[in-house]
Amino acid sequence: MSSLRQLIGADLKRYRGRASFKDGVIAYLRVSGFRFMFWHRIAHRCRSNKALYLFPWLVLSRLKYKYGYDIPAETHIEPGFYIGHFGGIVVSPLAKIGRNCNISQGVTIGFNPRGKRQGYPVLGNEVYIAPGAKIIGRVTIGNNVAIGANAVVLDDLPDNSVAAGNPARVVSTNGAAGYIINKAD
Numbered sequence: 001m002s003s004l005r006q007l008i009g010a011d012l013k014r015y016r017g018r019a020s021f022k023d024g025v026i027a028y029l030r031v032s033g034f035r036f037m038f039w040h041r042i043a044h045r046c047r048s049n050k051a052l053y054l055f056p057w058l059v060l061s062r063l064k065y066k067y068g069y070d071i072p073a074e075t076h077i078e079p080g081f082y083i084g085h086f087g088g089i090v091v092s093p094l095a096k097i098g099r100n101c102n103i104s105q106g107v108t109i110g111f112n113p114r115g116k117r118q119g120y121p122v123l124g125n126e127v128y129i130a131p132g133a134k135i136i137g138r139v140t141i142g143n144n145v146a147i148g149a150n151a152v153v154l155d156d157l158p159d160n161s162v163a164a165g166n167p168a169r170v171v172s173t174n175g176a177a178g179y180i181i182n183k184a185d
Contacts, residue, residue: 002079004041004042004045006079007041007079008024008037008038008041009184010079010080010099010184010185011034011037011038011041011079011080011081011082011184012024012027012034013080013182013183013184014080014081014082014100014181014182014183014184015027015031015033015082015182016182017182032063032066032067032086033067033069033082033083033084033086034083035063036060036063036064036067036069036071036083037077037081037083039056039059039060039063040060040071040073040075040077042056043056043057043059043060043073044073044074044075044076044077047073047074053073056073057073060073067087068086068087068088068089069083069087069089070089070090070091071089071090071091072091072093074093074094075091075092075093075094075095075097076095076096076097077097077101078097078098078099078100078101078125079099079100079184080099080100080101080183080184081097081100081101081103082100082101082102082103083103084102084103084104084105085104085105085131086105087105087106088105088106088107089105089106089107089108090107090108090109090110091103091107091108091109091110092109092110092111092120092121094111094120095109095110095120095121095122095123096120096121096122096123097109097123097127098123098124098126098127098143099125099126099184100125100126100180100183100184101123101125101126101127101128101129102127102128102129102176102179102180103129104129104130104131104132104133105131105132106131106132106133107129107131107132107133107134107135108133108134108135108136109121109123109129109135110134110135110136110137111136111137112136112137112138115137117136117137117138117139117154117155118137118138119137119138120137120138121135121136121137121139121140121141121153122139122140122141123135123141124140124141124142124143124144124145124159125143125144126143126144126145126175126176126180126183127141127143127144127145127146127147127176128145128146128147128176128179128180129147130146130147130148130149130150130151131149131150132149133147133148133149133150133151133152133153134151134152134153135147135153136152136153136154137154139153139154139155139156139157140156140157141153141156141157142156142157142158142159142160142161143159143160144159144160144175144177145157145158145159145160145161145162145163145175145176146161146162146163146174146175146176146179147162147163147164147168148162148163148164148165148168148171149164150166151163151164151165151166151168152165152166152167152168153167153168154167154168155167155168157170158170159175160173160174160175161173161175162174162175162176
């Protein structure tokens with residue numbers, strides 16, 4: 001398990017290319033995605049202690065409305081998470097997101113309440129999700145996967161695939177090469 005400092009540093013590296021204190025201050029003041037994830041990381045760590053959890057939860061709740069990122073503190077997100085653009089992002093509290101993932105505006109990673117895919121998505125490492133994409137239900141997204149704009153993913157996607165369409169289908173095996181930059185170690 002990574003320390004809180006390592007998690008925040010990994011996120012910072014995705015935004016700034018390095019993780020110095022000065023870069024952290026600049027990113028915190030200028031980049032809404034980093035500021036949101038800073039407080040998400042703190043709230044996620046403090047969940048088991050009600051006294052410590054209240055303040056980060058209040059800050060995170062305020063930022064959810066301010067920026068349009070509905071990513072609950074309960075959501076498990078590995079190091080190196082990158083929010084590419086402002087607004088309209090919804091992630092289920094029980095979804096799992098791997099290392100070095102990029103998410104764009106208008107993306108939903110959500111719960112399916114019925115059928116054979118009832119459940120929550122699990123995303124692998126180095127996944128790029130383009131604007132407007134939806135990943136719904138008990139779906140497993142492999143490593144190094146790119147999901148195209150406005151794609152609706154209802155089935156598992158293998159490693160190194162590129163998916164597009166509604167419903168999403170694998171259209172290439174080039175993966176997310178070139179979309180994931182400044183990877184956290």
